Amino acid sequence: MSPAAAVAASKKFIGAVKDEWQLYSDQAEDYTIGAPIGFGASSIVYSATFQPSPDAAPIPCALKVVDLDRLPPHALRLLMQETQLMSLSKHPNVLRVRGTWMNGHKLYIALRLMNAGSAADVMRYTWPGGMEEEVVKCILKQALEGLNYLHINGLIHRDVKAANLLIDDDGTVLLGDLGVAAPLWETDDGPGHLKKPLMGKRKSFVGTPCWMAPEVITGKQYDASADIWSFGITALELTQGRAPLSRATPSAVLTQVATAPPPKMERNGGVHTYSAAFADTIAQCLQKDPSKRPSAHELLASGFFKGAKKKGYLVGTRSAAYRV
Incomplete structure (x- = not known):
């Protein structure tokens, strides 16, 4: 182009x-x-x-x-x-x-230059057992803003995970690594002219297994709702310190995601305690039926994410974590 x-x-x-x-x-x-x-x-x-x-x-x-x-x-x-x-x-x-x-x-x-690295890096060095709820919510809210921008323009990211959420010193979170992002629109005859974004379907087997939506793994057609599943897995990753099934073999991951019930948040079993509202938000994202998952826009409009703190909150929490 x-x-x-x-x-x-x-x-x-x-x-x-x-x-x-x-x-x-x-x-x-x-x-x-x-x-x-x-x-x-x-x-x-x-x-x-x-x-x-x-x-x-x-x-x-x-x-x-x-x-x-x-x-x-x-x-x-x-x-x-x-x-x-x-x-x-x-x-x-x-x-x-x-x-x-x-x-x-x-x-x-x-x-x-994103000085703090990825959300996965920050978690690994400062919150290895998972981040507290307000920190996760602040990170995810910004990631949702980026996802919503891609989705309303007819693009799906296809590899949403903590390693692809980049954080700067001022608390800004950027959605990175668009290497496997895909358009859900067609180009007009003229180069660079985009048709009106229409949310179509894809069938390519793309992504990272632990974060892949069931419909991607099983080879069904999928759309932007596949990113919402990955977003829900990322939320669990940030609260648990690792993604569900991250210690399983790739083949076992694919089988489990395709056939087993969706993973759930353990609100009280880890380093931090999480709210029922957070657990419910994740459960909505991890519906096996893609049509039942909320859109990025709907999640942003939810009471849970409307209550997220501004990006500057991450600056203070990172500094406090480094001092511990």
């Missing part, structure tokens, strides 16, 4: 807002690469600074460097899709690409 087409497409995204964070550049010389801060099967994420001129203040950022030679064709296609979607998305809770360029067989993707 050309830059002009990308701009045309982004203008059609429902709920897009003015981006408070500037776009960087696609020029390698504007960046200074620092130490690695994350590793993937075919990529490394580095801390970096963006400084387009000597008199400009350096801006901390992250650089995802992907070795294209190590990607099979289908993964390369997904990466191109992820980069395109993350370039177009303009929402306070969806990670956006700030610049890209190629150097030999490596693709460089500039992103906002």
